[in-house]
Amino acid sequence: MGGNATADPGGLVRLEEREREIAEQAEETRQQITRLTAVLDDFGRAAGEVRITRKTLLELPDPGQSAPSVLVLKLPDGAAYQEIMVGFAQADRPLRARGVCEAMDLDPAPNNINNIRLKLKRLAGRNILAEPEPDPFALPRL
Template structure:
């Protein structure tokens, strides 16, 4: 039978070994972090010496033509979230699918694209 003091000594020795291993792991990690910090400090100097990039102007969204049909078409695009053909737009706009309507929508789509609107 092992005396309780011997078992306790083995337990403490094992815990001390685990703690030493953890300390070595943390030292290695700390060394890696110190290296990264030094690299950032080294990189900072030339980066701060670079001139500031010129300020860019915020683009102004193009104006939509006044006619309500253009806004209705854009609303359909927003609601569906996908590209559509002129013929596909007739249904949500409550228009019969006839050449006159699809040609009119096609023209309006071309006009929207020419103003820079996404299609």
């Protein structure tokens, strides 16, 4: 009555082949998800940069008063500085180094906080951010 697995060895081979095909398709799909996640992250960073640019342009004084390119030229190289500025543009309030870490989805570990604090000090030294007192940083008033 019941079937014996050895009675249909061809059926088992086909099942094993199908299982391998499914595993390969699953791995290929995982790789596609990884690639698409990276592309999505890039879009998010680009959108943040556009928000910063738009906000900066809206806050600039009349063209006859000063050159707007001064602010753009002072920003140090590096994606972290762009992400920091996105955090300030979205927060619209003074932030401490820990708050910037959290806005950037960084673990607020002492190393990360200290690295961000150094970057914030560099931005404050270039008058891109204001530091009215130690550690809260803010976008300067134009």
